[in-house]
Amino acid sequence: MSNPLVDMQKPEVIFCIGTNMTECHPVAATGLKKAIARGAKLIVADPRRIGLAELSHLYLPLRVGSDTALLLGMAHVIAREGLIDEEFIENRTTGFDEFFEHISQWTPEWAETITGVPARDIETAAMWYGSANKGAIYYTLGITEHICGVENVQSLCNLALMTGNIGREGTGINPMRGQNNIQGAGDSGALPNNYPGFQAVTDPEHQAKFKTEYGREIDLEKGITKVTALELCGDSIHAMLIDGENTLLSDPDREHCEHALRSLEHLVVIDIFLTETAELADIVLPATAWGETDGVCTNTERRVQRMRAAVPPPGQAKPDWWIICQIAQRLGFEGFDFDTPKPVFNELCRVSPIYAGLDWERIDKSEYQWPVPHKEHPGTPRLHEESFVNGRGIFSNVHYRDPAETISDDFPVWLTTGRRLQSYHTRTQTGRAQGIDYLLPEESLEVNPADLETWELTDGEWCKMSSARGSINIKVKATNRSPRGTVFASFSFADVPVNLLTGSGYDPITHTAELKVCPVRLEPL
Amino acid sequence: MKHNMEIDGIEVTFSEGETILEVAQRHEKEIPTLCYDPRLEPFGGCRLCIVELEGARNPVASCTTQATDGMVVRTATDTIEAYRKTLLEMVVSENREVDVSPLRGYAAGELADLRDTYAVNSTRMAGAKSGSNKTEDDNPFILRDYELCISCYRCVRVCAEQEGDHAINVMNRGFHTQITTEFDGLLKDSACTFCGQCIQTCPTGALADKKALRAADEVGDAIPDKTRTICPYCGVGCSVDILTQNEKIVGIHPAMDGPANQGALCVKGQFAYDFVQHSDRLKTPLIRGDDGELHAATWEDALDKAAEGFRQVNAEHGRHSIYGIASGRAPSEAAYLMQKFIRVGFGSNYIDNCSRA
Numbered sequence: 001m002s003n004p005l006v007d008m009q010k011p012e013v014i015f016c017i018g019t020n021m022t023e024c025h026p027v028a029a030t031g032l033k034k035a036i037a038r039g040a041k042l043i044v045a046d047p048r049r050i051g052l053a054e055l056s057h058l059y060l061p062l063r064v065g066s067d068t069a070l071l072l073g074m075a076h077v078i079a080r081e082g083l084i085d086e087e088f089i090e091n092r093t094t095g096f097d098e099f100f101e102h103i104s105q106w107t108p109e110w111a112e113t114i115t116g117v118p119a120r121d122i123e124t125a126a127m128w129y130g131s132a133n134k135g136a137i138y139y140t141l142g143i144t145e146h147i148c149g150v151e152n153v154q155s156l157c158n159l160a161l162m163t164g165n166i167g168r169e170g171t172g173i174n175p176m177r178g179q180n181n182i183q184g185a186g187d188s189g190a191l192p193n194n195y196p197g198f199q200a201v202t203d204p205e206h207q208a209k210f211k212t213e214y215g216r217e218i219d220l221e222k223g224i225t226k227v228t229a230l231e232l233c234g235d236s237i238h239a240m241l242i243d244g245e246n247t248l249l250s251d252p253d254r255e256h257c258e259h260a261l262r263s264l265e266h267l268v269v270i271d272i273f274l275t276e277t278a279e280l281a282d283i284v285l286p287a288t289a290w291g292e293t294d295g296v297c298t299n300t301e302r303r304v305q306r307m308r309a310a311v312p313p314p315g316q317a318k319p320d321w322w323i324i325c326q327i328a329q330r331l332g333f334e335g336f337d338f339d340t341p342k343p344v345f346n347e348l349c350r351v352s353p354i355y356a357g358l359d360w361e362r363i364d365k366s367e368y369q370w371p372v373p374h375k376e377h378p379g380t381p382r383l384h385e386e387s388f389v390n391g392r393g394i395f396s397n398v399h400y401r402d403p404a405e406t407i408s409d410d411f412p413v414w415l416t417t418g419r420r421l422q423s424y425h426t427r428t429q430t431g432r433a434q435g436i437d438y439l440l441p442e443e444s445l446e447v448n449p450a451d452l453e454t455w456e457l458t459d460g461e462w463c464k465m466s467s468a469r470g471s472i473n474i475k476v477k478a479t480n481r482s483p484r485g486t487v488f489a490s491f492s493f494a495d496v497p498v499n500l501l502t503g504s505g506y507d508p509i510t511h512t513a514e515l516k517v518c519p520v521r522l523e524p525l
Numbered sequence: 526m527k528h529n530m531e532i533d534g535i536e537v538t539f540s541e542g543e544t545i546l547e548v549a550q551r552h553e554k555e556i557p558t559l560c561y562d563p564r565l566e567p568f569g570g571c572r573l574c575i576v577e578l579e580g581a582r583n584p585v586a587s588c589t590t591q592a593t594d595g596m597v598v599r600t601a602t603d604t605i606e607a608y609r610k611t612l613l614e615m616v617v618s619e620n621r622e623v624d625v626s627p628l629r630g631y632a633a634g635e636l637a638d639l640r641d642t643y644a645v646n647s648t649r650m651a652g653a654k655s656g657s658n659k660t661e662d663d664n665p666f667i668l669r670d671y672e673l674c675i676s677c678y679r680c681v682r683v684c685a686e687q688e689g690d691h692a693i694n695v696m697n698r699g700f701h702t703q704i705t706t707e708f709d710g711l712l713k714d715s716a717c718t719f720c721g722q723c724i725q726t727c728p729t730g731a732l733a734d735k736k737a738l739r740a741a742d743e744v745g746d747a748i749p750d751k752t753r754t755i756c757p758y759c760g761v762g763c764s765v766d767i768l769t770q771n772e773k774i775v776g777i778h779p780a781m782d783g784p785a786n787q788g789a790l791c792v793k794g795q796f797a798y799d800f801v802q803h804s805d806r807l808k809t810p811l812i813r814g815d816d817g818e819l820h821a822a823t824w825e826d827a828l829d830k831a832a833e834g835f836r837q838v839n840a841e842h843g844r845h846s847i848y849g850i851a852s853g854r855a856p857s858e859a860a861y862l863m864q865k866f867i868r869v870g871f872g873s874n875y876i877d878n879c880s881r882a
Contacts, residue, residue, distance in 0.1 A: 027763055179879070181856060181860070188860035189861065190863050196861060218868050238838045238846040240847070265837075266834030273807060274807060289806070295857065306753075306754070309752070310754065311801070312772055315809055328866050331836060336865075344861060422719075424759075429758075432800040435796060436796070513881065
């Protein structure tokens with residue numbers, strides 16, 4: 001997030017797109033509710049009539065995968081109506097003239113033909129966001145889990161740059177991160193393109209630094225992403241070390257994924273349960289869980305916080321850091337002789353400029369949001385206040401692209417996937433918490449009531465849902481949350497493995513899967 | 526701009542908009558409250574926070590009265606303290622019990638603490654009681670023990686103001702007051718999201734943590750230990766206190782000073798903690814045997830085999846045949862060492878985390 005969570009109560013206009021915040025980040029959503037109570041206007045763009053849509057002043061029910069078109073249409077209106085921030089554009093950005101030219105062709109009337117959202121509503125959204133002194137954008141995986149995830153994010157950046165809605169209180173571009181330490185995993189350098197602290201592996205300066213730090217030559221080019229690695233399993237990838245990820249259920253195209261992991265010569269999984277993924281491993285190593293492990297995590301607003309052990313682990317379970325060190329030591333690798341997590345975190349701080357001012361003691365009270373470049377620095381709740389990291393904000397002349405697969409006679413229904421309030425990811429945790437089943441005992445497919453007849457389905461009965469990759473059986477639930485022609489299910493339940501169906505395509509740059517769009521066919525059972 | 530007023534003979538400064546209670550608390554005056562939660566709008570229902578204000582005929586509720594320049598306030602005169610004791614006698618007389626398990630909720634002991642402070646032990650108010658329990662609500666998380674309710678409306682207000690859910694409301698008035706949901710039904714059929722905020726703000730334990738109370742016998746009169754940590758679920762990073770007794774996790778309290786949540790939680794962070802001590806947890810390393818099955822093994826054997834496998838694949842297929850996937854759930858030390866393992870060990874950038882799905 002460019003802005004801190006406390007800023008969520010401050011905007012005049014809030015634009016939420018592709019985020020089911022009341023279910024996936026409920027506590028953050030309370031901030032938006034307070035802003036609304038204080039008079040802020042809420043615009044929600046989402047294919048489904050989610051909880052946020054019910055709270056909104058303007059709801060834009062766009063067709064799945066058409067976000068770029070909607071955002072181009074909004075940019076067109078903002079420019080046409082002269083709602084741009086000329087001073088900001090002049091002082092802080094580059095490429096606006098070309099962008100201005102580019103968007104002149106993408107009218108809201110054109111956007112209506114792609115998105116299904118009335119041009120008039122696209123205009124209203126643009127006018128509200130463009131006129132606001134403080135306009136803030138919030139998004140989640142509904143923006144990124146597309147083949148055009150990068151273009152979607154760039155389109156949001158265009159809106160913020162042209163209106164100067166960044167670098168100030170109550171503004172910004174704010175992706176909500178989905179896991180307690182997914183931000184920290186990236187910060188720590190567990191990425192094929194970055195060393196710790198987002199230092200690009202292709203930058204000669206960083207290459208030299210880590211050659212010295214780690215005492216060996218490291219590839220000068222980026223590594224492959226997990227998606228590519230899974231593609232290459234059995235071909236050129238023959239061993240994997242997976243820490244705490246139920247890859248099999250969380251990733252798209254389960255059959256492909258299972259085949260990939262089975263074709264490895266050596267698979268080591270570190271986890272707290274014998275997950276579907278761990279069941280395929282050659283070696284399974286039991287890790288300590290939350291509540292048993294001392295360590296550090298970083299939240300969606302870049303706040304670096306301590307996690308603390310409260311109870312001893314079961315049996316012989318050991319912390320992840322210890323397990324990795326033990327394997328490394330047996331292979332003769334240097335620099336893995338740690339006895340506690342503290343020196344590990346301090347080493348991460350030492351090699352990462354964004355953490356340079358932090359150490360194990362300093363983060364004890366959760367006071368710091370990175371970047372914290374030195375010990376006297378107070379942290380950075382708000383990014384981009386004075387300048388952008390790379391100098392000027394760049395306008396991107398994006399084009400709309402269709403999803404990897406579009407509906408056809410064989411697969412005439414759009415399936416979109418996501419999460420639910422009461423379950424978390426693949427339910428390895430919430431599925432084992434007593435009482436959760438009372439609220440959410442099983443998965444169901446959300447279908448618009450008017451569509452039941454079209455596909456000969458019955459509310460509460462089972463149906464067969466098929467994509468180009470496979471079929472699953474799932475119970476039908478009629479609800480107006482789903483629009484006509486689009487259905488929804490979460491991927492949380494192992495007995496309804498929705499990710500057997502997904503995996504139609506990937507964003508070519510980020511390799512994020514298009515989990516939000518999958519044409520399917522529905523048949524009664 | 527700073528303003529001045531006098532509290533108990535001491536000149537103090539305050540900012541525009543502060544209430545007498547806020548100014549007094551900042552200057553470490555202990556004014557009793559029951560309906561007050563600093564996260565909510567002032568309500569003025571319980572009247573315990575009354576103070577004497579020079580020039581005013583009657584005492585005023587300090588939580589709803591804004592400080593103004595030149596005010597002269599006395600917070601604990603004999604008259605005020607006598608009023609407070611009588612008020613507490615009436616409140617205490619209504620409830621089936623006052624000494625409740627600390628497992629009921631974060632603020633559940635507030636009434637008992639005030640009763641002790643004011644040495645309320647008379648029975649002169651014995652008589653009418655209000656509120657009846659909602660025993661038919663079989664939800665696993667929130668106990669609706671309204672015989673302990675004192676109609677402070679904190680639950681109603683936290684649900685509306687903090688959560689924006691408006692699931693809890695009030696039916697009837699006076700001794701017939703009943704806190705409930707719309708149509709007096711089950712929480713499950715209301716707008717309730719089971720975030721648990723009502724049980725954490727309730728000052729008497731009338732709305733209580735049913736899940737935590739499963740450990741009531743084990744905990745007894747003891748005060749469970751608290752460990753401050755961060756919720757294990759989404760990326761918001763809410764601060765929580767884990768409650769433990771005899772090395773068992775018995776409940777979760779939201780951290781009222783948590784920078785990301787300021788006391789708020791959702792159903793997962795509040796109630797979905799018992800996966801940690803679930804019998805399904807892996808307790809020993811496992812090695813796949815010649816029979817194709819996973820078998821329990823010692824750490825020595827499992828680590829040796831794990832290392833040997835990487836050594837062999839590296840020797841046979843080269844360093845670009847090995848890949849690491851770090852967790853978005855484990856602490857940063859794990860992710861840091863995963864990437865170091867790949868970069869130091871194999872000199873490649875063949876490392877990723879689970880953020881692409």
